[in-house]
Amino acid sequence: MSTTKKIAGVALVAALGVTTLSACGGGDTKDKPAGASDAPKSKTVTLVSHDSFNVTESVLKEFEQQSGYTVKVLKSGDAGAVLNQEILTKGSPRGDVFFGVDNTLLSRALDNGIFTPYEAKGLAEVKPEYVLDKEHRVTPIDSGDICVNYDKAYFAEKKIAPPQTLDDLTKPEYKNLLVTENAATSSPGLGFLLASVGKYGEDGWKDYWSKLKANGVEVVDGWEQAYNERFSGSAGGKKAKGDRPLVVSYASSPPVEVLYGEPQPTEAPTGVATGTCFRQIEFAGLLKGAKNEEGGKALVDFLVSKKFQEDMPLQMFVNPVTKDAALPELFTKHGVVVEKPENVAPETIAKNREQWVKAWTALVVK
Secondary structure: EEEEEEHHHHHHOOOOOOHHHHHHOOOOOOOOOOOOOOOOOEEEEEEEEOOOOOOOHHHHHHHHHOOEEEEEEEOOOOOHHHHHHHHHHOOOOOOOOEEEEEEOOOOHHHHOOOOEEOOOOOOHOOOOOHHOOOOOEEEEEEEEEHHHHHHHHHHHHHOOOOOOOHHHOOOOOOOEEEEEOOOOOOOOHHHHHHHHHHHHOOOOOOHHHHHHHOOOOOEEOOOHHHHHHHHHOOOHHHOOOOOEOOOEEEEEEEHHHHOOOOOOOOOOOOOEEEEEEEEEEEEEEEEOOOOHHHHHHHHHHHHHOOOHHHHHHHHHHHHHHOOOOOOHHHHHHHHOOOOOOOOOOOHHHHHHHHHHHHHHHHHHHH
C-alpha cells in the first residue's frame, strides 16, 4: 500500500506498466576502456516501483546524461504487490532498485532480506527522523501524511467548525459525514487504522472504531472511490454528486485540488484535519542480486539528490526528506504542516498488521 501507496494526490499521476524513461545510452559500449571484459557492461538501470512513481523528464535526462545510465521503470501495482513479487524473486530480482516500500511494510521487506546495504551519497542531508534502518538497507526518499480532508464549503454553509482531531470524528455533529477506505485493500485506509492505533494504543483502537461505526462512518474499497466519488469537496466528487464532506486522503490533497482546478482557484476548496494524521515514509533500496549494482547505487544517490527531492512534490505530491530541499510555492501556500502525526514502529506494524486488519474488518465491515 502503500500503497499506497500511496500516495494519493499521487493517484492522479497516470501509471504505465513498464516505462523506459529515456532512450539515451542504452547498452552502448563504444567507450569501453582497454583491457576491460568483452562482456558489455549494462548501461541500463531498472527501477522497480509502485504505479505512482513519476519524475520530470528533464530532471531524469540530466541524471542520465551525467551518469551515462538509461533509467527503465517497471511499475507493478501498489507497494504491497511489488513487495510480494520482490520477495518471490529474491536473489534474482526484476530490477536493480526498489522504490516505494513504506514504513507500514518496511519490517517485512527487511526480514525477507531483499536488499543489499548501501549508504547513499547525500544521506547526511536526510533528516535523521526518517532514517529508520541503521544498516542502510533502505534509504528514505519521501514522506506524506494520511489525514482526514474536509469540504470547506459544506462546513461554512452549515456553520459547523470542521473536525480537527480523531476524537472530533466521533461527535454527533459529524454523524454520517466521513468516508474512509478499507484497511484491508487500501494504503490510506490502513494508514488511518494505524493512526487510531498510534493514538489510542492496542487497548483502545477497537473502542474508537466502534464509536466511528456508530457515528455512521462509510467504508469503500479504495482512495479513488472515496475521494473522487463520495467526497463532496473534490472536483471529481462534485461531478459525481458525492455527499460525504469528510474523507481520508492526504495532507497534500488541497494543493492538488488547486493545481488541477479548472479554473484554478485562489484558495484550496478543501482543508486538512491535522490531528487525524499518520505519517508514511517511503524508501528505496538496492535489490540483492541486482544485475547492475553500480547503476543501482547511482540511482539511489539520485533519488536523494536535491534535484530529485525538489522535483517530487509536484510529480508525486509527497514531501522531500532532505534538509536542503525547498517546497514549491503551491505546497507552502495551500498545504499544511502536520506537526505531530501519529506513528507506529515498523516492527510493531509487521508483528500486528494482519491481526489488526482482521479485527478491524470483523468490527467495521462485517
